[in-house]
Each structure stands twice: as structure tokens, then as C-alpha cells.
Amino acid sequence: MRQNEKPDWFFVVSLLLLLSIGLLSVYSASGSLKSLFTHQLYFILAGVIVFLGASVFPLRLLEESAPLIYGITLILLVLTILFGGGPAGRWLQAGPVNIQASEIAKLCVIVLSARWLPALRREFVPGGVPLYLSTVGVLTVLTLLQPDLGTAAAIVMIVFGMIYWAGFGFSWIFLFLSPLSAAISSIKFVSWITFTALLCGVLYRSGAKPRRWVFFLVMTSFIAAATPSAWGLLRPYQQARLTTFLNPEADPYGAGWNVIQSKVAVGSGGVTGQGFLKGSQNELAFLPARHTDFVFSVWAEEWGFIGSLFLLSLYAVLAWRILLGARRSLNPFNSTIGAGTAIFIIIHVAVNVGMTLGMMPVTGLPLPLITYGGSHIITEMMLLGFSYNVIRNWRSY
Amino acid sequence: MRTSSSFNEKPYRSIMVITIALFLILTGKLFDLQIVNGGYYRELSSRNHIRSVIRPAPRGIIRDRNGVVLADNVPAFTVSxxxxxxxxxxxxxxxxxxxxxxxxxxARLDAAQSNPYRSTRIISGLTVEDAGRVADNLYRLGGVSVDILPRRRYSHSISFCHLIGYVGLADSTRVFEGELSGRTGLERILNQRLMGEHGVVREVVDAHGRVVERFQGGDVEPSPGENVTLTLDTRLQLIADSLIMSTGHPGAAVVLDYETGEILVLSSVPGFDLNQFIGGISEENWDRILNDPAKPLLNRSWATTYPPGSVYKIVSAAWLLESGIVNENTLPDPCYGTFHFAGSDFRCWSTHGRLNIAGALAQSCDTYFYRTSMLGDMDEMADFSGGYGMGAPVTEILPGEASGALPTRELLNELFGQGGWGLGNLMIASIGQGEVLATPIQIAVTAGLIASSGNLPALSIVVDKSYSGRNWETNTSEETFRIVREGMRQAVESSRGTMHNSMGYLPVVVFGKSGTAETGSGEDHAWVTGYIEEPQPIAFAVIIENGGHGGAVAGPVAAGIIEKMLEIAYETE
Structure with missing residues (x-):
């Protein structure tokens, strides 16, 4: 390892600006509860230390310890399912510290994918692809049972982004995704026919052997046939219970109050915003979960269209710098971990901001580096630390 | 320089393109919210005048097995x-x-102040005229709204009052003022399925609380509750009710299909009108129900226990046969009308002479049971009867279902103290008196088990079997079932049978057992139980409180129900 590269100022400056925006927004959102701000300050200080550590951590060692991380994450997830507390039962309470294991699951899946995907791409490992998919599948299902539908969905999206990065191509991703797509397409006959036609096209293009044709067609037809009957076996109130269980944030009354209030807050920001600590929606406490899920609306109300655009640009710059570093990196593991981090950030920003604007379903996905909370900030700072490490050591192989 | 980078070139480009696209989509939406509609939202936020109005979901409709509506909803006007x-x-x-x-x-306005930002109901159940007057004046009554809300309506409500139950204001208001939830009966037990999900309408109101417009995009239609179809047959229930009523005594009748486990009749007379409870019952009506000597609130078919008297003999006879104390041909000493034992007189209702067990069932000879049961073990009899559903709730679904009681050593020690009781208690128990208590539904289950050779399915009250009760463990051989059935057949067929006069005329084979249960005070309770195989495999139990002789008083009620079934079967053919 050689530390011979200049600092990436784009990366550093946008990271520092994002952290500052986070502190300002949480300060504004915490109202009279200034202890929230103090906690957030500690979380960010801890995050900076983690970042510095991760940015010099030997990445080879990280690659070697992927199975260990996987084991620890599984234990934490199972413990949370068994003993979880907190508002949605997703926190593992260890003394004064609450750990949100589903955040660690995201870190784990990125390290795991970075370890395996390039290897699977490079050479044929018998049973390698199913093994990789089932390890990730177990992690996703445990996250789903936290219960945390949002994070489970994010994990799936991150994994497919990384599969694509590793060079598997869209056909592969389509085939990987086919069980899930089959289940979703079974809602309507037309969508199922379309899906099956696409599947045939992809199989034909990839020059699949007859065995693979039979496998995919039989499997997807079976799933498509089983899904509606399995769902239909449930009574309406059981279906409602299941959806609220998996996604407790979802407003059972559809276009929810939270989202409406959030849209009003964002919209009332106008071009230049109402000014720091002057947002009426926020200050009058009409905004729900304003220091956590809906923190973006606080910023948007106070700083308007210009401030919102600035914030989104900072994320875009951060993701761009990481992807650039990942593209340049000579080591496949390093490259993939960087790409995973960038995809992580893009997905989280899109889902969280989309939610506050009423374009996405309400899930508990945090806005990276800004939403109040320790687990996700430390996870993100660690990933960003590794990514900065990748950017600076792109030559190391 | 880019040795491995060419490898990642394509994904890099695609991901950057996707990122920029997402960035542009979010920016576009921000532009729409903050610049295009910024003024509108700023106006809203400056006074925060969006009001949520709850639209309650209509509760699910309850029907009987033939689609007869037992509970539905009618619109009612409400001012909030x-x-x-x-x-x-x-x-x-x-x-x-x-x-x-x-x-x-x-007083109502003061109450509304406890929740000042929420819509609170002032009065409900208004006529169109009253509601119309308020609606015409809404322009000068800020904060007031007139809504149409679903209101519960019960049909045949006196017959089904105990089973269906009624709705009232929810104890803990989950979401909104005026929310209903089932208070008793199936309304309570099936509440989750019946209640549905309420909807929401968002209204923009001005500084005076008057509705300016509907807020677009925030409406949610209420989703109605699930409709439920019961296994009950209203035609039979109504005939059972009127037959019991014609005896002039309170009573109950239970009919179940012993091949499917479906309950067809759960009659308890007298009943009360459920519709009085909608929107709160008046004190006057409540007092009238409460002070009625016939106790209409008492649910007699499954929540009240009675001494079963001789209808219990079908179980104790099966026990005597199974435990080897008697067989089909055992002829104990004759019945002289009174059996002297240990210084006490155990009386029989007649003088029967020498009988085998089938004859003892047909003629309901108590002496036969005194002479034989004294050779058995009390705990074994209780255990055996427990397998027939006695001593514990049989459905575990019906609200407030009674357990009944069976004498065991433990129970008698508790009641009378060690040594305070003796073999006499077992002898009395074997004829369904003493410490034996049972509900009419339990007695119907015993008949159903005999009829089906112990294969009676778990009882169900909802057609889709989503609410089914427990299973049985009769531990009885086919031979024993055959002998008990023979006794029950003779009770109706034989000219000396206790039910010959009341049910012998029916054009189908009836297997029956009557009971005239001593109550300790007042006239005896009249019981009959039994089953028929045609036109439909059903088991029944009828009790007429203080009615007197079982066969003579309860028998005609059971016969009338069977006549109605024959009539229905004839019509459908």
C-alpha cells in the first residue's frame, strides 16, 4: 500500500458539507429537545473517527474477514428478531447503546458481494452463484423479519447494482431477478405474459442450453402460479396485518398525513426557503419524524429550491468521485466495494428524498449522513472510509 | 494506465446515467413543489389548514347459511x-x-373541547329533514359538518340477539371519535374481520373553519369490512323460538349437523331487540330488560348450565358398556320403583321391572343406573364424559361459553370435605343429577357423537370454518355406539319409550332420549336430545326451563323443528 496520492478534495469537501448540513438540520428539527443535537454531534464525531480508521485499514484484510463479518451480522440480526426493542422492535439494546442491526446488514452485504462477485465473474466456481445468492438471501430475509421491508428492498437493489458493476450484464441481472419478477408479474395475466416473453428473449440471446430453459421456465411459472394463491389464502385483515408488520412506517390510510405535511413543508420553502429556524411547519411541530425520516423536508423548507438542489448535488458529487475511484482501481475487491458504497448512497438518497416528496412509499430508510441516528451514520462513515481508501490506493493490487 | 478500468467502463457509464436521471427527477419534483406550487403550499403552511375527516368503513354484513341478512348497515345522518x-x-x-x-x-360542546382539533360527533341518527336544516346553514356554522355514516341494523334480532351481539362505541378510540366495535357476541369475536379500514378525506379550510375545497391527492376510500356467512339456518331458528315460546317457559334449543359439525340452530328464549342498543340504549329500555323475570339477557343455549337429568344417560350408558360393568344382555335386579341403599331411598320415576340396557335407556329407568354405576369409579366416569365434550366449553368460539361440571373425587372433597360424600353421589351422577351440569350445546354434542360413532367434526359457526371449535376423544367402541343407538331408537319407537307419544308419529326414524331434571326448587326442567339421519344428519337438544316432563314438553319442540326440516326438504325436492 502506498499513500502517495493527493487528497480528493471534491470528496472531502462534499463529505464535510453534508455532515454540516446534517447537524444544522437536526439542530433545527430537534426544537426544544437539544439533547438530540448533542447526540447527533457525538454520532458524527464517532463517525469521523471510524472514517479515518477505515480510510487506512488494509483492504486485503477486510476482504479476508468477510465471512467473519457475515457471521457477526447474522447473530446480531437473529438477536434483534428475538429480543429487539424500540418503537418498531428493530433496535438491539445493549446497555446504553441501541444497535440497529439492519444497518450493519447493508455494510455486510457490500463487503460480501465485493469479495465474491469479482471471483465469480473471473472463473467458474461450481455452485458458486447459487451459494452467493443464498447467503445474500438469508441476510435479506432476516432483515425483512427485523421487521424492515425498506432496508431489505435496499439490500436487494444494492446487490443487483453490484452484480451489474462486476460485469454480469443485464441478462444476468434479469435472470437473477426472475423469481422476484415472476412473483410481481403474476398480479396481471398481461404482465406475466410480458415477463415470460422477456425471459424467453433473454434466454435465447444468452444462448442458454435446454436444461437452463426448462429450469427458468418451470421455476418462474411455478412461482407466478403460487404467489396469488398464497396471497389469496390470507384474509384481507391478515394481508393488512402482514403489510403493516413488514413496513410499520406505512400509513395504513394510503396517501398519509405524514407525506402531506412533508409536501406542504417542502413546497412552502419556495425558491430561497423560509430561512434557518424559520420553517413554520417544522417549528410548529406539524412535521412528523422530522429529525429522522423526514429530515430532508426540514432542510427544504428552510433553504428552499436552491438549498435542496445544493444538497442533492453534494450527494451526486460524492457518488461520482467514488465511482471514479472504483473504476480506476486495479483491485477488483476494492473497485466493487467502492461501487457498492456509491450505489448505497444513490439508492438511499433517491428513496428517502422521493418519500418526502411523495414519490416513494414511506419506509424507514435514512438520508445518509443527515438523518438523526448512530447506527446508520457509523455504517455510512465506515463505507465512505473504505471508499476513500479505494480512491487513494487505486494502484494497489 | 487503465488496465482494469476498461472492464468497468460500461457499468460506470450506466450508473452515472441512472444517477443523473434520478437527480433530475427529484429536481423536477422539487421544482414543481417549491416553485410552481410554492405559493399554494406557503399559503397552506402559513395557517396549516388541512383537516382530515374520517370516513368510517361499513361493517361487514352477517348472513345465515341461506343468505338471509342478519346484520347490515343503513345510512344515518350525523352532525360533527x-x-x-x-x-x-x-x-x-x-x-x-x-x-x-x-x-x-x-355539554356535548364541552366534551368536544377535550379534543379540540378533531372532528367530534354531536348527534347521530338524524332524519333527512333535520340534517338538511343544518346543511343549509353550514355557510354560517364554521367547524360544523354533516356526514352520512353507516349505522348497524339487525334483522330477526330477537332470535339472534345472543349470538350476533351488538356494536357500541369502541372502548379505546383507535383512530377517531365515534369508532364502533363489537361489544358482545359475534360482533365482538369477529370484530377484526367485520370492521374494515376507514377512509380519509382531506379538506382545506379557511381561517373561519369553513371548507374551501377538497385537498387533492389525499383521499382514501374506506374499505368495507368482510362479509361473514354463518352456518345457522334462520328458518329453523325462528321455528325453534316460536315453539319454545308457545310452551310459556324460557328455554333453549341447539341443532347441529353431525356430519359437518355446522351449528344450525342456537335458540335461547326469551331474547331482546338488538336494535335498541344502536347508539346507546335508553335507561328505560335497559331497566325493562334487566328486570324481566325471564332474564332475556341470559343466553341459555351455551352460557347457562343445567342439571341434564336423564339425557346424560346416553353418556353414562356408553361408559357402563365401555368399562365392562354391563353388556348388551346384562339384566340387573328388577326396578321396584325405589332402590334402598345404605339407609337411603333412591327413587325411580316408575316401576320398570327387569330391563336390559337398551330398555333402560328407552324407558329411562333410574334403578338400572343406580344398580350398575355403583360398581364403577367416579373419576373414570368423569374422564369418559369429558371425552364427550362435557365439563369444558365445546366450541371455544362462542362468547362466554359455560363449562358445565362433572363430579370427581377432587370436586366432591372440595364441596363436602373428605368423607362428607359417598357412593350415592356417583349413583345420582349416573342419572345426570347431583353435581352434573351441562349446557344445551354440550348435550347436542353428546347426541352428535353417538350418531356419528365419535366422528363429529369440530363445531363451526362460520361457513368457511375459520372459527371452529375443539375435537373429541370418545374412546368408545362401535359395538357400544350400536347398543346406545338401539336404546335411543326404542325410546321413540317402542310404545313404552318415553318419547313415543311426542315424537313417535314422525315419518322418519328418530333416535332420542328425554330427561326430566330435578332442579331442587320449582318444577323440573324438561329435556330432550337425539338425532335423525334423514332428511339431514342432525343432532338436537332442547330444554324447557321448569317445563315439567321432558318427553311431553320438550319433545314437541324437537318434533316441530324436525317437521320444519321435512317441509324444507320436501320443498327443495
Whole structure:
């Protein structure tokens, strides 16, 4: 390892600006509860230390310890399912510290994918692809049972982004995704026919052997046939219970109050915003979960269209710098971990901001580096630390 | 320089393109919210005048097995008010429009102030005219709204009052003022399925609390509750009720299909009108129900226990046969009308002479049971009867279902102390007196088990079997079932059978057992139980409180129900 590269100022400056925006927004959102701000300050200080550590951590060692991380994450997830507390039962309470294991699951899946995907791409490992998919599948299902539908969905999206990065191509991703797509397409006959036609096209293009044709067609037809009957076996109130269980944030009354209030807050920001600590929606406490899920609306109300655009640009710059570093990196593991981090950030920003604007379903996905909370900030700072490490050591192989 | 980078070139480009696209989509939406519609939202936020109005979901409809509606909903007009938006100088006007006592109205307004931002119901169940008067004046009554809300309506409500139950205001309001939930009966037990999900309408209101417009995009239609189809047959239930009523005594009848486990009749007389409970029962009506000597609130078919008397003999006879104390041909010493034992007289209701077990069942000879049961073990008899559903709730679904009782050593020690009781208690128990207590539904289950050779399925009350009760463990051989059935057949067929006069005329084979249960005070309870195989495999139990002789008083009720079934079967053919 050689530390011979200049600092990436784009990366550093946008990271520092994002952290500052986070502190300002949480300060504004915490109202009279200034202890929230103090906690957030500690979380960010801890995050900076983690970042510095991760940015010099030997990445080879990280690659070697992927199975260990996987084991620890599984234990934490199972413990949370068994003993979880907190508002949605997703926190593992260890003394004064609450750990949100589903955040660690995201870190784990990125390290795991970075370890395996390039290897699977490079050479044929018998049973390698199913093994990789089932390890990730177990992690996703445990996250789903936290219960945390949002994070489970994010994990799936991150994994497919990384599969694509590793060079598997869209056909592969389509085939990987086919069980899930089959289940979703079974809602309507037309969508199922379309899906099956696409599947045939992809199989034909990839020059699949007859065995693979039979496998995919039989499997997807079976799933498509089983899904509606399995769902239909449930009574309406059981279906409602299941959806609220998996996604407790979802407003059972559809276009929810939270989202409406959030849209009003964002919209009332106008071009230049109402000014720091002057947002009426926020200050009058009409905004729900304003220091956590809906923190973006606080910023948007106070700083308007210009401030919102600035914030989104900072994320875009951060993701761009990481992807650039990942593209340049000579080591496949390093490259993939960087790409995973960038995809992580893009997905989280899109889902969280989309939610506050009423374009996405309400899930508990945090806005990276800004939403109040320790687990996700430390996870993100660690990933960003590794990514900065990748950017600076792109030559190391 | 880019040795491995060419490898990642394509994904890099695609991901950057996707990122920029997402960035542009979010920016576009921000532009729409903050710049295009910024003024509108700023206006809204400056006074925060979006009001949520709950649209309650209609509760699911309850029907009987033939689609007869037992509980549904009718629209009713309601006037509600948001306290902070209401100008209290309008109180007089509102009172006049509603033709409401000013004091009552003031009390309701005070109550509404406890939740000032929420819409609180002032009065419900208005006619179109009353509601119309208020609606015409809404322009000067800020904060007031007139809504149409679903209101529960019960049909055949006196017959089904105990089973269906009624709805009332929810104890803990989950979401909104005026939310209903089932208070008793199936309304309570099936509440989750019946209640549905309420909807929401968002209204934009001005500074005076008047509705300016509907807020677009925030409406949610209420989703109605699930409809439920019961296994009950209203035609049979109504005939059972009127037959019991014609005896002039309170009573109950239970009919179940012993091949499917479906309950067809759960009659308890007298009943009360459930519709009085909608929107709160008046004190006068409540007192009338409460002080009625016939106790209409008492649910006699599954929540009240009675001494079963001789109808219990079908179980104790099966026990005597299974435990080897008697067989089909055992002829104990004759019945002389009274059996002297240990210084006491155990009386029989007649003088029967020498009988085998089938004859003892047909003629309901107590002496046969005294002489044989004394050779058995009390705990074994209780255990055996437990397998027939006695001593514990049989459905575990019906609300407030009684367990009944069976004498065991433990129970008798508790009641009378060690040594305070003796073999006499077992002898009395074997004829269904003493410490034996059972509900009519339990007795119907025992008949159903005999009829089906112990294969009676778990009882169900909802057609889809989503609410099914427990299973049985009769531990009885086919031979024993055959002998008990023979005794029950003779009780109706034989000219000396106790039910020959009341049911012998029916054109189908009836297997029956009557019971005349001593109550300790007052006239005996009249019981019959039994089953038929044609036209439909059903088991029945009827009790007439203090009715007197079982075969003579309860028998005609059971016969009338079977006649009705024959009539229905004839019509459908």
C-alpha cells in the first residue's frame, strides 16, 4: 500500500458539507429537545473517527474477514428478531447503546458481494452463484423479519447494482431477478405474459442450453402460479396485518398525513426557503419524524429550491468521485466495494428524498449522513472510509 | 494506465446515467413543489389548514347459511364539529336547527373541547329533514359538518340477539371519535374481520373553519369490512323460538349437523331487540330488560348450565358398556320403583321391572343406573364424559361459553370435605343429577357423537370454518355406539319409550332420549336430545326451563323443528 496520492478534495469537501448540513438540520428539527443535537454531534464525531480508521485499514484484510463479518451480522440480526426493542422492535439494546442491526446488514452485504462477485465473474466456481445468492438471501430475509421491508428492498437493489458493476450484464441481472419478477408479474395475466416473453428473449440471446430453459421456465411459472394463491389464502385483515408488520412506517390510510405535511413543508420553502429556524411547519411541530425520516423536508423548507438542489448535488458529487475511484482501481475487491458504497448512497438518497416528496412509499430508510441516528451514520462513515481508501490506493493490487 | 478500468467502463457509464436521471427527477419534483406550487403550499403552511375527516368503513354484513341478512348497515345522518373552529356564539343557532336542548348541546360542546382539533360527533341518527336544516346553514356554522355514516341494523334480532351481539362505541378510540366495535357476541369475536379500514378525506379550510375545497391527492376510500356467512339456518331458528315460546317457559334449543359439525340452530328464549342498543340504549329500555323475570339477557343455549337429568344417560350408558360393568344382555335386579341403599331411598320415576340396557335407556329407568354405576369409579366416569365434550366449553368460539361440571373425587372433597360424600353421589351422577351440569350445546354434542360413532367434526359457526371449535376423544367402541343407538331408537319407537307419544308419529326414524331434571326448587326442567339421519344428519337438544316432563314438553319442540326440516326438504325436492 502506498499513500502517495493527493487528497480528493471534491470528496472531502462534499463529505464535510453534508455532515454540516446534517447537524444544522437536526439542530433545527430537534426544537426544544437539544439533547438530540448533542447526540447527533457525538454520532458524527464517532463517525469521523471510524472514517479515518477505515480510510487506512488494509483492504486485503477486510476482504479476508468477510465471512467473519457475515457471521457477526447474522447473530446480531437473529438477536434483534428475538429480543429487539424500540418503537418498531428493530433496535438491539445493549446497555446504553441501541444497535440497529439492519444497518450493519447493508455494510455486510457490500463487503460480501465485493469479495465474491469479482471471483465469480473471473472463473467458474461450481455452485458458486447459487451459494452467493443464498447467503445474500438469508441476510435479506432476516432483515425483512427485523421487521424492515425498506432496508431489505435496499439490500436487494444494492446487490443487483453490484452484480451489474462486476460485469454480469443485464441478462444476468434479469435472470437473477426472475423469481422476484415472476412473483410481481403474476398480479396481471398481461404482465406475466410480458415477463415470460422477456425471459424467453433473454434466454435465447444468452444462448442458454435446454436444461437452463426448462429450469427458468418451470421455476418462474411455478412461482407466478403460487404467489396469488398464497396471497389469496390470507384474509384481507391478515394481508393488512402482514403489510403493516413488514413496513410499520406505512400509513395504513394510503396517501398519509405524514407525506402531506412533508409536501406542504417542502413546497412552502419556495425558491430561497423560509430561512434557518424559520420553517413554520417544522417549528410548529406539524412535521412528523422530522429529525429522522423526514429530515430532508426540514432542510427544504428552510433553504428552499436552491438549498435542496445544493444538497442533492453534494450527494451526486460524492457518488461520482467514488465511482471514479472504483473504476480506476486495479483491485477488483476494492473497485466493487467502492461501487457498492456509491450505489448505497444513490439508492438511499433517491428513496428517502422521493418519500418526502411523495414519490416513494414511506419506509424507514435514512438520508445518509443527515438523518438523526448512530447506527446508520457509523455504517455510512465506515463505507465512505473504505471508499476513500479505494480512491487513494487505486494502484494497489 | 487503465488496465482494469476498461472492464468497468460500461457499468460506470450506466450508473452515472441512472444517477443523473434520478437527480433530475427529484429536481423536477422539487421544482414543481417549491416553485410552481410554492405559493399554494406557503399559503397552506402559513395557517396549516388541512383537516382530515374520517370516513368510517361499513361493517361487514352477517348472513345465515341461506343468505338471509342478519346484520347490515343503513345510512344515518350525523352532525360533527371541530371545537377550535366553532364560534361559540353560534351555539343557540345550532341548537335550534338540531331542535336540541341547549343544556345537552352545551355539554356535548364541552366534551368536544377535550379534543379540540378533531372532528367530534354531536348527534347521530338524524332524519333527512333535520340534517338538511343544518346543511343549509353550514355557510354560517364554521367547524360544523354533516356526514352520512353507516349505522348497524339487525334483522330477526330477537332470535339472534345472543349470538350476533351488538356494536357500541369502541372502548379505546383507535383512530377517531365515534369508532364502533363489537361489544358482545359475534360482533365482538369477529370484530377484526367485520370492521374494515376507514377512509380519509382531506379538506382545506379557511381561517373561519369553513371548507374551501377538497385537498387533492389525499383521499382514501374506506374499505368495507368482510362479509361473514354463518352456518345457522334462520328458518329453523325462528321455528325453534316460536315453539319454545308457545310452551310459556324460557328455554333453549341447539341443532347441529353431525356430519359437518355446522351449528344450525342456537335458540335461547326469551331474547331482546338488538336494535335498541344502536347508539346507546335508553335507561328505560335497559331497566325493562334487566328486570324481566325471564332474564332475556341470559343466553341459555351455551352460557347457562343445567342439571341434564336423564339425557346424560346416553353418556353414562356408553361408559357402563365401555368399562365392562354391563353388556348388551346384562339384566340387573328388577326396578321396584325405589332402590334402598345404605339407609337411603333412591327413587325411580316408575316401576320398570327387569330391563336390559337398551330398555333402560328407552324407558329411562333410574334403578338400572343406580344398580350398575355403583360398581364403577367416579373419576373414570368423569374422564369418559369429558371425552364427550362435557365439563369444558365445546366450541371455544362462542362468547362466554359455560363449562358445565362433572363430579370427581377432587370436586366432591372440595364441596363436602373428605368423607362428607359417598357412593350415592356417583349413583345420582349416573342419572345426570347431583353435581352434573351441562349446557344445551354440550348435550347436542353428546347426541352428535353417538350418531356419528365419535366422528363429529369440530363445531363451526362460520361457513368457511375459520372459527371452529375443539375435537373429541370418545374412546368408545362401535359395538357400544350400536347398543346406545338401539336404546335411543326404542325410546321413540317402542310404545313404552318415553318419547313415543311426542315424537313417535314422525315419518322418519328418530333416535332420542328425554330427561326430566330435578332442579331442587320449582318444577323440573324438561329435556330432550337425539338425532335423525334423514332428511339431514342432525343432532338436537332442547330444554324447557321448569317445563315439567321432558318427553311431553320438550319433545314437541324437537318434533316441530324436525317437521320444519321435512317441509324444507320436501320443498327443495
Amino acid at each position: 364539529l371541530v371545537s377550535v373552529e366553532f364560534d361559540s356564539t353560534n351555539t343557540l343557532l345550532l341548537g335550534n336547527l338540531l331542535q336540541m336542548n341547549q343544556q345537552v348541546l352545551r
